[in-house]
Amino acid sequence: MIDAARFKPKTVYVTYIAATPEAVFDALTQPDFTRQYFGGLAVEVERRTGGAFRLLAPDGSVHVSGTVVEWSPPRRFACTWTMASMPQYELPDCLVTYDIAPAGGCVRLTTTEAHQWDIPDAILSGGRAGWPAILSSLKSVLETGKPLAVKLEQPAEMLAALQALRR
Amino acid sequence: MSANKPTFVYVTYIAASPERVWEALTQSEMSEKYWFGYRVDASGKAGERMTAVNPAGRLAHDDPIIESDPPRKLVYGWKPLYRDMPEERPSRVTFLLEPFKGQTRLTVTHDEFDEGSKIFGMISNGWPAVLSSLKSFLETGRGLESSWGEAERKRAGEA
Numbered sequence: 001m002i003d004a005a006r007f008k009p010k011t012v013y014v015t016y017i018a019a020t021p022e023a024v025f026d027a028l029t030q031p032d033f034t035r036q037y038f039g040g041l042a043v044e045v046e047r048r049t050g051g052a053f054r055l056l057a058p059d060g061s062v063h064v065s066g067t068v069v070e071w072s073p074p075r076r077f078a079c080t081w082t083m084a085s086m087p088q089y090e091l092p093d094c095l096v097t098y099d100i101a102p103a104g105g106c107v108r109l110t111t112t113e114a115h116q117w118d119i120p121d122a123i124l125s126g127g128r129a130g131w132p133a134i135l136s137s138l139k140s141v142l143e144t145g146k147p148l149a150v151k152l153e154q155p156a157e158m159l160a161a162l163q164a165l166r167r
Numbered sequence: 168m169s170a171n172k173p174t175f176v177y178v179t180y181i182a183a184s185p186e187r188v189w190e191a192l193t194q195s196e197m198s199e200k201y202w203f204g205y206r207v208d209a210s211g212k213a214g215e216r217m218t219a220v221n222p223a224g225r226l227a228h229d230d231p232i233i234e235s236d237p238p239r240k241l242v243y244g245w246k247p248l249y250r251d252m253p254e255e256r257p258s259r260v261t262f263l264l265e266p267f268k269g270q271t272r273l274t275v276t277h278d279e280f281d282e283g284s285k286i287f288g289m290i291s292n293g294w295p296a297v298l299s300s301l302k303s304f305l306e307t308g309r310g311l312e313s314s315w316g317e318a319e320r321k322r323a324g325e326a
Contacts, residue, residue, distance in 0.1 A: 015179075016299035016313050105312030106299075132178035136302065140182060144306050148180050149268040 002069050002080060007095040007114035010124055013131045014110050019142040021100045021107050025074035027138055028098050031056075037137035039130075039152040045079070047071060053079040061085070066093065075100055089162045092117045111135060122161035129155055173287045174278040177294050181271045183305040185264040188271045189238035191301055192262055195220070201300040201310030203319050209243060211235070217243040221323035230257065238264055245277065245290075249322075253285040273298070293319070 017024055027033040031042035034055070041055040041063055049071045055064040066080040078097040083089070092115070099110040113127045133150040141147050181188055191197045195206035204222030211217070213235050219228035230244035241264075246257035259279040265272045275294055280287045296315040304310040 014295035016296055016311050016315075018303055018307070018309075018311055104314035104317055108313070133180055136180035139299070139302065140306060143303055144182070146182070148182055148270055150180055151267065 002067060002095075004069055004078070004095060004114075006116045008116070009112045009114045010119060011113040011127050011131065012110065013135055014108060015135050015139055016103060016106050016108050017139045017142055018106045021074035021102060023142060024100050024107055024109055025077065027142055028077055029073075033138075033141065036147040037141050038134055039150075054084075057085075069095065070097075086162070089165055091123075091162075091165075109135070109138075120161050122157045125155045126158040129153075172278070172282055173280050173284060174276065175287065175291050175294065176277075177275045177298055179273050179298050179302055180267075181273060181302045181305050182269075183271060184269065185238040185266050185271045187305055188264050188273055188301075189241070191305060192241060193237075197304075201304035202297055203300070203310075203313075203316035204323070209235075209241060222320050223324040225323070227323070233259065240264070247286065255281060255284055255286050258284075258286065258290075 029043060029045055029047070031044065034041055034043040038055070040058050044054045044056055045068060046052050049068055051068040051071065053066040053068050054062055057063050062084040065082045065084045068079045070076050070078040076097065076099050078095060080093040081096055082093050083091050094116070095114040097112045097114070099112070101108045101110070111131055113131070130152055133148075133152060137148040137150050191201070192207075193209040195208045198205055198207040205227065206220040207217070207228075208219075209217040209232060211232050213232055215232050217228060217230045217232050218226065221227040227248055228246070229248065230246055232241075232243050234240060234242040241262040243260055244257045245260050257279070258277060261276045263274040263276070265274075275298060277290050277294065292315065296311070296313050300311040300313070300316070
């Protein structure tokens with residue numbers, strides 16, 4: 001059992017999407033969707049609380065692994081993230097929560113990245129740059145069927161801060 | 168920058184050119200289709216006025232345009248004219264439009280609030296709804312109908 005209260009929200013991104021809550025939930029949890037908007041990553045998730053969660057790169061390598069903390073379709077999907085692609089930094093897991101709420105003729109999707117340690121802003125810059133690109137593209141996929149061309153790259157300040165952690 | 172003075176930053180990527188995004192941000196015929204009925208005219212030069220007329224036909228904003236560099240950067244003051252608004256000094260909105268592969272990365276920064284500002288909480292709820300609707304409007308031709316927009320329309324009629 002994972003104690004979600006240990007994690008403090010550090011980055012929150014809200015977007016409104018012209019789609020049903022079910023369609024947004026599917027877009028977050030099905031690999032055919034995530035490949036289109038999540039930097040080519042395919043989600044692989046056991047559809048139950050406590051199940052395994054992974055984001056796989058196109059070459060099959062594990063980019064992120066974790067555990068489903070809450071599986072409540074179509075309202076909430078939360079999982080821990082272990083940055084499997086960067087084991088050398090030994091970063092503590094973070095918690096990513098998607099909240100889906102009906103909001104009139106559309107839905108409000110709130111994405112929250114929460115951390116259990118005093119993480120420097122420089123390391124948070126990765127998510128702060130990435131989430132708007134990923135979630136803008138998710139919205140376009142659901143509303144137009146077409147993802148955006150977005151560039152997902154790790155900010156230089158994040159890489160420098162990660163290097164500093166190892167010293 | 169003081170840590171106590173709140174700053175709101177929101178980034179969205181839009182499948183439209185910076186020129187199109189600029190038009191939507193500055194021309195009232197476009198804004199009323201996505202900004203929940205508000206007619207926002209920010210087409211003037213620096214030193215001229217940005218005005219916003221609410222769906223009930225009342226003037227909601229009459230603020231200075233601080234910088235206008237189409238289609239890259241737009242800065243204007245922000246002081247809602249509604250009588251039920253908390254009395255606070257004007258804040259500042261900056262729109263930065265950056266092209267990327269025929270699309271636009273739009274960054275909205277709303278700052279110059281005093282510590283403990285109540286208006287800050289309102290704009291923090293408002294911008295994600297407005298900018299999500301702007302993106303939908305430019306990509307699909309239709310703005311969003313959201314409960315935030317409904318509440319805002321209702322308020323506009325009453326305030």
